[in-house]
Amino acid sequence: MADLCVRLVPLFNTLNEADQLEIEKLVRKKNYQKGELVMDPTGNNLVIVAYGSAKLYSLDKNGHENITQILHTGDYAGEDWLLGKNDGSIYVEATGNSKICLLNRQDFLNLLKKQPMLSIKLLEQSMTKMQTMQRQIDLLSLPKIEDRLSEYLQEYAVKVGKKTFNLPLKMKDLALYLGTTPETLSRKFALLEKQGVLTRKLRKIILN
Template structure:
């Protein structure tokens, strides 16, 4: 059971082991290399589960620049809107490290909901949780000072991983996009926070003081 992708998704936690195995039989697993696209607008409608590794979910503005809307870590998932018929017109998912991704097809998932109606309620609950997470990013971007956005992001990530020493989950370019700034400005703000004694940085290793 420890290797089941579906066990990583809160949506399926209330199901019996037998039902989880039934769902797992519908899942397609694939290894993606860092920088490889998992999803683009031409892809099939799938629920995406990160078995291990990480990915970024983003869209492109009119100038072709990335706007990161979500960072997926081990156990995170995305794509429930596509499962229920919303068309993907401008969303991309890209591996930010070598990752194992599990894909559950829309047709298979809808058939599953007919057999497991309680999943619909669970899905709504989890969607609300994800909306709260997206609201956190909006709140971050509302902070006028970049250093405050950066500090808040690092503090929240430290809580998520349960330790104050960790490696940045994103490249500087991607983190800058997530926080609404440039890599050059972000580097200066890291230096500022280090000077203020908020953190110690050694390349991608961060130690919060």
């Protein structure tokens, strides 16, 4: 059971082992390379990150990315598509070599009919995601880029449970997430290092 995709997703934690195994039979697994597109606006799958990382982003009218969610092992995206919401600008892209599990829309809707409690669980998880998105908005409201960066790193350290970690995003993607440019972000890393807040060795970060 340890390697089942559905065991990674909090949405399915309320189900018993037999039901989880049934759902697992519906899941399609695929390996993606860093930078490979997992889902485009025509997609209709629930995307589960079994291993690796990905980003959920939208494109504005000028084609610029706006990252709305960072996905790590156990995270998922695409429930809006599954529930019928169409958005012509939403994409999911692997940010590292990743194993992704895909659950088809119709299969998912059939699950909701057979497992009503999943609908409640889905609502709870959606609220959690909204809080995460609100946190990004809060970060972007900070006037200083170094403050946004410091807050982001501190929160990520709490999430992974250690002060030494590799950045989950490329500089370009992290810059987009924090509303700045890679060049400015590099300067802010240097500033925080000079201030003794952190030590950086390429993508390895050590918070002091």
